[in-house]
Amino acid sequence: MIERVKKYIRENHMLKAGDMVAAGVSGGADSIAMLHILKCIQHDMGFELEAVHIHHGIRGEEADRDESMVRKICEEWEIPFEVYHYPVPELAKEWKLGEEETGRIVRKQAFFRERERMGFPEQKTEDQPQFLVALAHNRNDLAETMLHHLARGTGLRGLAGIRPCGDGIIRPVLCLERREIVNYLKEKGISYITDSTNLSDEYTRNRIRHHVLPAMEKEINPRAVEHMAETARMLAAADHYLLEKGSRLLSGCERKDGYLFEGEFFREDQIIQEYAVLEAFGKLAGKRKDFTALHVEQVLSVSEKGIGRYIRLPQNLYAVRQYEGVHLGKTVPRKAPESTESLVKREKYPAEDFWEIPVPGSLECPFGIFEAKIFSYKKQKIEEKKCTKWFDYDKIKNSPCVRTRRQGDFLVVNREGGRKKLNRIFIDEKIPASLRDKIPVVAAGSEILWIPGGRMNEQYKITSTTGRVLELHYQGGVLA
Structure with a gap:
């Protein structure tokens, strides 16, 4: 040995x-x-x-x-x-x-x-x-x-x-x-x-x-x-080969302020394009940890949008549709999305559409990525982040899913169990009517657990009697 x-x-x-x-x-x-x-x-x-x-x-x-x-x-x-x-x-x-x-x-x-x-x-x-x-x-x-x-x-x-x-x-x-x-x-x-x-x-x-x-x-x-x-060894060799091909393709796209993907780039095989974009993420952000296949897909899809359209990505990166092609870099477009718009895609999805979140697991849907973890509550300090929330998992009766608003949606807004209609919350928070059907929510039936980046349901907050915690983390890519 x-x-x-x-x-x-x-x-x-x-x-x-x-x-x-x-x-x-x-x-x-x-x-x-x-x-x-x-x-x-x-x-x-x-x-x-x-x-x-x-x-x-x-x-x-x-x-x-x-x-x-x-x-x-x-x-x-x-x-x-x-x-x-x-x-x-x-x-x-x-x-x-x-x-x-x-x-x-x-x-x-x-x-x-x-x-x-x-x-x-x-x-x-x-x-x-x-x-x-x-x-x-x-x-x-x-x-x-x-x-x-x-x-x-x-x-x-x-x-x-x-x-x-x-x-x-x-x-x-x-x-x-x-x-x-x-x-x-x-x-x-x-x-x-x-x-x-x-x-x-x-x-x-x-x-x-x-x-x-x-x-x-x-x-x-x-x-x-x-x-x-042995399979892992062969996969590693294939990954290394594709990474080299992607890096070679990316080298021809380098600009002073990032990368420009234009004609010749989009004539390459799809898998090589994807590796090139992933490599660009790593070079611009210094790491690839926060980037997924969904972000790659979003960058490539910008080529099909109108001039001036853009997406906002993790690590303050932007992909912008320009006349020559798609520019990927840290340059913020002159008209950046407003805070409310940073949670939504501009496309409207029918109210009956929904995407169930695997618990535990990861969901990639048109609104972004939702990751779910389950662990025992041992008096840990509760996460205080806009895009990460902890819920008392044992109190949730239905499977959580991602969708847009429906008639009858509500949140519990205080410890006494008081309810408020989701539409009323949108009005109180001055969210434009044109955006209300495009904002993703995490729901269990008609009950809203969380508006990603915003309010969560008081009924499912962690208490001293909590046994299991459901941690939800959201990453969204925004199409302007």
């Missing part, structure tokens, strides 16, 4: 002699096995090695036990050890984020601090020693990620799952399955810790891990994880 990992590292050009590898070690089976294998091949491959442990301040004595155990192992194996402490629950409240997202942020911060402590600048040429972060993802993690992305909706990049390396991160045991790792530790007599949160079905990934993948291996094919890993 050690030779397999060494071969995998070489095939993917993960590291070279002289590099510093900071292994993220939680104390679980995957990270302990990774640390042991890296220690075994360190001398042969000529890299430096240290272990980094992040204490999240969440699980009390259990977390203290994990730190002590990792520290002891590093002392026995003579591996330099660093630990970083973060009060994640307090930071989550301060940053108004969930603990899981906060944990991801502090882990990045810890390795950033470690890189600085070790004296490695942020950018170095490839022929110089690099500071690399080693993470212990395995094939099962890759399969779980594929299934999770597939269920939520994704493209080739999402289906390719977890990559072997990139952006200063390496995953040397991604070629191994979880059962192989556990057997390796048993054979070597190496102890490890099982995080109690990994045993719970509260998180979607855990449900996939405990129920979906085992069922696939038992009922369909015992080598399902292996085959999914």
Whole structure:
């Protein structure tokens, strides 16, 4: 198994002699096995090695036990050890984020601090020693990620799952399955810790891990994880090829203030156009996280609109129909949409049309993207964002859907249960009559749960008795 990992590292050009590898070690089976294998091949491959442990301040004595155990192992194996402490629950409240997202942020911060402590600048040429972060993802993690992305909706990049390396991160045991790792530790007599949160079905990934993948291996094919890993490899290669084609197409569209998509661009294959637009999003915004296939479709559709029409996109980007073609950039049109109009498309949709929101899941509809999550309420700080709202899920009797207004729609507007007609709310908020049939609402029957970007139903607000929370997040693309 050690030779397999060494071969995998070489095939993917993960590291070279002289590099510093900071292994993220939680104390679980995957990270302990990774640390042991890296220690075994360190001398042969000529890299430096240290272990980094992040204490999240969440699980009390259990977390203290994990730190002590990792520290002891590093002392026995003579591996330099660093630990970083973060009060994640307090930071989550301060940053108004969930603990899981906060944990991801502090882990990045810890390795950033470690890189600085070790004296490695942020950018170095490839022929110089690099500071690399080693993470212990395995094939099962890759399969779980594929299934999770597939269920939520994704493209080739999402289906390719977890990559072997990139952006200063390496995953040397991604070629191994979880059962192989556990057997390796048993054979070597190496102890490890099982995080109690990994045993719970509260998180979607855990449900996939405990129920979906085992069922696939038992009922369909015992080598399902292996085959999914191979499929992910081929999908990653296809994604890389299309990305190169898209980047080449995009290079001919570059302008001082963004990108101009004109004649030759729209004669390319549709998939290459889509990759080019996604690449443009990343270059203009510095990241692609907030952009989806719906945003790409909206940008391409602007070419069919009249001169001067535009859409507003995440990260303050705009796509504007000009005489020459479609301009994508951060330039705001001279007549920007008003705040009320920023929630709607100009097309009117019939009142009988509706789009059900999968819970949990993601909905892409003509009004934008609605993402739904379910989690247990443990007195977390309630999100206070215009486009993200928390609801008491156990009180909602009908499936939430997105639609425009209908006769009889109402909201509960106070704790006493007082109702107000949706039309009256629109009038009170001075929304022009011409727009009222174009504004999306989240409804359960005739009851309006939320006007995205505006008011929500008082009856479904979080209280001390709330059991489960429904989190709805809205992203809208606006056609002017």
